[in-house]
Amino acid sequence: METHVEVPRAWEQLAVERLRGTLLVIGAPDVGKTTFARYLYQRLCEAARCVAYLDGDPGQSTLGPPATIGLSVGVRGDAAFPPKGPSWRSFVGAVSPQGHMLPLLVGASRLERAARAQGVDTIVYDTSGLVDPGQGGLALKQAEIDLLRPSVVFAIQRAGELESLLVPLRWSSSVRVIDLCPAPLARQRDVAARQAHRAEGFARYFASPGGGGTWPVLMVDWGRLAVYPAPRFVLHGLLALEDRDGYTLGLGIVFDADFREKRVELYTPLNSLAGVDALRLGDLIVDPRTFRDHRLLAKHSGGAADSG
Ligand SMILES: Nc1ncnc2c1ncn2[C@@H]1O[C@H](COP(=O)(O)OP(=O)(O)OP(=O)(O)O)[C@@H](O)[C@H]1O
Ligand SMILES: [Mg+2]
Numbered sequence: 001m002e003t004h005v006e007v008p009r010a011w012e013q014l015a016v017e018r019l020r021g022t023l024l025v026i027g028a029p030d031v032g033k034t035t036f037a038r039y040l041y042q043r044l045c046e047a048a049r050c051v052a053y054l055d056g057d058p059g060q061s062t063l064g065p066p067a068t069i070g071l072s073v074g075v076r077g078d079a080a081f082p083p084k085g086p087s088w089r090s091f092v093g094a095v096s097p098q099g100h101m102l103p104l105l106v107g108a109s110r111l112e113r114a115a116r117a118q119g120v121d122t123i124v125y126d127t128s129g130l131v132d133p134g135q136g137g138l139a140l141k142q143a144e145i146d147l148l149r150p151s152v153v154f155a156i157q158r159a160g161e162l163e164s165l166l167v168p169l170r171w172s173s174s175v176r177v178i179d180l181c182p183a184p185l186a187r188q189r190d191v192a193a194r195q196a197h198r199a200e201g202f203a204r205y206f207a208s209p210g211g212g213g214t215w216p217v218l219m220v221d222w223g224r225l226a227v228y229p230a231p232r233f234v235l236h237g238l239l240a241l242e243d244r245d246g247y248t249l250g251l252g253i254v255f256d257a258d259f260r261e262k263r264v265e266l267y268t269p270l271n272s273l274a275g276v277d278a279l280r281l282g283d284l285i286v287d288p289r290t291f292r293d294h295r296l297l298a299k300h301s302g303g304a305a306d307s308g
Contacts, residue, residue: 008180011039011180020122022125022152023040023154024125024145024150025040026127027157031186032186033127034062037124038053038062041081041124045083048077050120051120052085052118052124053071053074053081053123053124054111056104056125056128056144059194060189061198061201063089064089065201067092067284068091069089069092069111071089072084073120090107090246091107092104093281093283095198096130097137098135101143104128108125109148125150131165138165149174149175151174151175153175154178157179195293205269208269215268215269218265218267218272219266220265220279222263227278231262231279234285235255238251238286242277242280243277254266283295
């Protein structure tokens with residue numbers, strides 16, 4: 001994220017005091033969704049509202065490591081970003097929603113529930129840029145809308161690419177569509193820049209305290225835990241350690257697995273299994289030296305664009 005943010009007139013003119021409920025920000029890759037969502041979040045905070053920020057992009061994540069989506073609650077009157085209040089994460093298991101739309105939707109619903117339980121009245125939901133109808137993108141946005149029932153959809157489009165989704169919404173009394181143009185300074189990131197950005201995100205997450213060193217490996221007796229979908233551990237596979245409500249307590253990279261002893265060695269910032277109820281295996285390999293990722297399941301990667 002660049003330090004200088006150009007704030008278009010249309011953003012300044014938003015009457016944020018009237019906005020309540022879930023505010024969904026949608027658009028194709030690189031139109032400036034995250035920059036706008038963050039601006040909106042900060043405006044709402046300045047208006048002394050109890051706001052949460054939902055980072056719904058498992059690729060170019062803002063709040064935490066890639067392959068997860070996350071929610072942080074702001075402290076009333078404090079526009080600091082990332083928000084300083086409590087936060088939760090939910091594991092998607094991949095860095096693109098393609099092939100992982102269900103865990104993305106389930107996670108978004110779970111995170112929204114956490115926000116509501118905190119008494120949050122407004123959630124800014126920044127979504128992934130997957131809107132290509134051929135890849136199921138618009139169907140995913142429709143499902144997000146049907147599930148989360150946003151009060152407002154902020155639609156940032158270049159050339160009508162969201163219109164087939166928006167036309168019926170414009171007739172609905174339950175949701176308001178606010179159209180925005182991409183900010184002139186919004187710039188595109190290519191596949192390599194996206195991969196590098198994700199690697200930085202994983203490196204930050206897995207960095208040991210003080211830097212330089214490595215975490216001790218955590219030994220996990222998986223015979224005592226729920227393992228979803230099944231204990232098929234692969235070298236450098238990414239997994240999540242989850243609590244009993246399905247929230248992610250930490251991520252781990254598989255170093256070794258002993259199938260006879262039902263024991264797996266994980267590289268993880270977690271130093272104990274306190275509160276861990278389950279392991280959830282992703283579809284991603286993360287190199288523990290470079291933190292570059294690639295998909296594990298060939299069936300999902302054949303020819304698909306890397307939209308993460
Ligand atoms: N209003 C703005 N002022 C300055 N820079 C901007 C603005 N909007 C976007 N940018 C820059 O353009 C790039 C893409 O913006 P951003 O990450 O907000 O887009 P996005 O739609 O969220 O992308 P993605 O689909 O990857 O999530 C970033 O480098 C960001 O800093
Ligand atoms: Mg974004």
